[in-house]
Amino acid sequence: MKKLKFEDLEFLHLKTDSNVIEETLEGIKISDEYSFSKFEHLYSESGRFPFLRGPYPNMYQGRPWTIRQYAGFSTAEESNQFYKNNIKQGQKGLSVAFDLATHRGYDSDHPRVKSDVGMAGVAIDSLRDMEILFDGIPLDKMSVSMTMNGAVLPIMAMYIVAAENQGVSVEKLSGTIQNDILKEFMVRNTFIYPPQDSMRIIGDIFEYTSKNMPKFNSISISGYHMQEAGASADLELAFTLADGLEYIKTGIAQGLDIDKFAPRLSFFFAIGMNYFMEIAKLRAARYLWANIVKQFNPKNPKSMMLRTHCQTSGWSLTAQDVNNNIVRTGVEALAAVHGHTQSLHTNSLDEAIALPSKESARIARNTQIYLQEETDSCEHIDPYGGSYYVEYLTDQLIQKVMVHFEEIEKLGGMTKAIELGYPKRKIEESASIIQAKIDSGEQAIVGLNTNLAEDEETIKVLKVDTSEVLASQLNRLEDLKLNRNESELKIALEELEDAAKEKGNLLEYSVKAVRAGATLGEISYCLEKVFGRFSPKISGIQGVYINKVNSNMKKDIKEIQSLVSAFKEKTGRRPRLLLAKIGQDGHDRGQKVVASSFADFGFDVDIGPLFQTTEEVIKQAMENDVHIIGISSLAAGHLSFVPELMHGLKKNNFRPLIVVGGVIPPEDYDTLYLQGVDLIFGPGTNLMNAAKELIKKL
Amino acid sequence: MNELSIDTLISGFNSNDKLVLSKAISLAESSKREHLELLYNFFDHYLSENQASIIGVSGPPGVGKSTFLDSFISYFLKDKESQVAVLTIDPSSEVSGGSILGDKTRMEKISKLENVFIRPSASQDFLGGVGLSTPEAIKLCELFGFEYIFVESVGVGQSEQLISHLVDCFVLLVNPAGGDELQGIKRGILEMVDVLLVGKSDGELEEKAFQTFTQFQTDLRLVSKKDVQKCLEISSMSEKGFGDLNQSLEAHFKDFNRIDNEKIFSSILFDKLSHFKSSQIKESTEFNKVVDQFSKDSKFLALLNKVSQII
């Protein structure tokens, strides 16, 4: 393999020497004038190497992108109903969102997932759930996308066996499994096993699917979650493509021919509010990927062709004045289409409050129908080709990415870089910068720091009743366990464990285990016994937020720091804050941003590990004698764990200030206050104001 | 819990209330005179027979101290139910004074155990690696009845001197970095080491670790003043070397006779104050403020006198 060098890329190196008027988050200098005249790549065509202008020759003229809305609701029955409705209304593919217990390899009856079952997606414990999920949906015709990474083996196995039981043989299945574990260790946080073992699982899935499932995308290499965690466009691009390279190497190490699996690799990007940047990003992505794969001498041009799914950015949506979100999503969807995505999810207006309601989901889906049916968006190919600005951004992104590649290489490749925590730190820094820009008003967000609504209307949001879902899952599990052949099960699980210890395709053995009645938790635990459960290293960054908060905020910072000093004078210690995450909720952007800014304000901040129980949080809070417990809750667990926490604190006669932040629907506020919560900070909170309010309350 | 008083402290310690211990450590961290007075008053009144084994683990940032403690203490507690305290010190930011206390998140396994108490403290700019409150916190844990007390401190030269005086067994953890690392470690520090650990001896680093280990072994023999000095290769991932380390610790504590605890303790306290009076050590606004406050205070000076009389 020859190493890819920037000089080898036959792209025009666009330079501009005019006035720089601005610098983007990516560090790209924006000018008011571009003076270059050559666009060599415009002689290239869509559908041909290097695919910059699009993966297919006739793009949307032949067939528009696939509308693929990501959804999953509490029980398999409910989700099934939802998919069927959508299919009736014109959706072409379906996309399953699992709940967090399932993601992390726990059955619904596991003690660590009490507050998670069915809250943020559909709960799948066994083959029975999977069969209900796809009931009446012909799996040979419907392309199914599944966002599953940690518990990918049992989920794939259950999907395969559910199809079998529908009478559909495995080679007819089409769709995509996310299966991108590397970004889990960076930003998505639903890993189960350590990196090395997780990579082995991916290799096994590549092997199985390339042999048995020719129409199935064996991985969706995802940058989406990176942008949502705070990454700028260049970081999203660089880390995603570097992950892709790692997966190619994995496939080759598995003894697979590049042309056998590279055409089944697919991508997934986020599309935020920087319209032109996002279009440039998709073009640059295709160009870079084609060149990366070329190093492996593929014979089939399709191996070099980047196909991608996109989702509009949920992070860009506000909990305030929510109708603005419809417009934001529309703009983002347009960027995805003009950048030539192959499929798209558009977010709902209530994104920052709860899972979508029926109403909001309809508007979100229709946003794409407008673009397909009412506009002329499907008629052109690469409509921005030749635009000075978009070409310049495309070129700049390519250059930035090549620099990041160099850095990653120096660290010993992407897996190594991830082990060292390098990409995670970069993304967290970027997130802190963005937070500082918003808090200081430098980055405008309508309805939040500019053009506030005078009186906001409240909307009806979806509510999931945990106890109901939990009860129904537990029933079904119990029933399953009564009605299976225990000795067959035992043999199947032993074989799986042996395969994990030695050799053997883990997906093949998981399929056998599912046929024998094994649950998702049993299969996951069987592998956990061999591989162990991974716990990530957490570190915090300091100084980034405060450096970015621009000079007109100096006064606010001074004010906070003097409040902190006054507190210290009075009590002898700096205010000490434990930022806790309870349950399987892995959203840590907020936790990290709050931690680093509060440390910058002069607080002593304890960052709690992910996935804690309330008992563990209480123990840590007491040992550290904190003044404040701040809980960041984004996956709707708060109504079940807050009472538990309050009860435990009371029992221990320990009562610090209790603060809850994150995605808290307005209608939950009163309940939480009644349960004893002192302060609530929802999405969009200005952290300088929050700090002041907090100290005053102490 | 209500305000701490001498009575609540005593009854809390008597009834094994860890929240009271935690609050007492907060007194030690405090910059308020009343708090330290209360604390020393408590030291005056509370007697305990308990003698803990105090183990200090020092080394540069990132060498793997927290990971080691998590892994080793889990290993160590596999077949016993001992009560263990872990005190860790995280650096405070010089700019804001605030800190992110991250050590405990590296100790996920032991932080869940009922018989392990972990208290991270901010260094408050005191000597970089050792916290302002560390001596008192160690004493509190010993009075409380812990059998083992581990102290994690960031090694930045001078702080090793201090920490080695505070503990019964001084463990230095070094990177498997070969010769360069050796150059960086002062002879004076090597002299104080009871157990030297070359860490991360696993995977790609195993060979490097072995080389470093061999170099140190010869080196230690040359500088050592202590009769028993151990050098081991370990890995917190594979538990390599843990068995040997366990034996070394057992051997160390078998005939161990601590020089009078009080003596060390009060001399440290004096050290602490006099160090900061002298200009040898990096200016510390945080601590100077405290020292100033105390040295002007006759009541506290009297208290300090009393402590030093015990010598």
Ligand code: B12
């Ligand atoms: C970013 C994001 C992600 C990223 C997370 C990246 C990361 N490492 O954090 C990715 C893409 C990986 C992701 C994945 C998922 N997500 Co998500 N995600 C979001 C999103 C869009 C933004 C959250 C965010 O980071 N905001 C920015 C931060 C800075 O804000 P924040 O955390 O709210 O914190 C602010 C305040 O709340 C406050 N605050 C918070 N805590 C505290 C504490 C203190 C002490 C103080 C003072 C203040 C404070 O101050 C902060 C600054 O303003 C939200 C929707 C939304 N717009 O909020 C959905 C959302 C949270 N996700 C959701 C879901 C369902 C998921 C998944 C479970 C989907 C699935 N089924 O697979 C996965 C799994 C993730 C996991 N492991 O848990 C749902 C949850 C539904 C619910 N609550 O009912 C949401 C609400 C979207 C939706 N409407 O469907 N997600």
Ligand SMILES: Nc1nc2c(ncn2[C@@H]2O[C@H](COP(=O)(O)OP(=O)(O)O)[C@@H](O)[C@H]2O)c(=O)[nH]1
């Ligand atoms: N390979 C390997 N890495 C280790 C070992 N111990 C720690 N590390 C890694 O070294 C880094 C720093 O560890 P940490 O315990 O925080 O170091 P500290 O700053 O000295 O407390 C982390 O990324 C650990 O995963 C080990 O025994 N082997």
Ligand SMILES: [Mg+2]
């Ligand atoms: Mg540490």
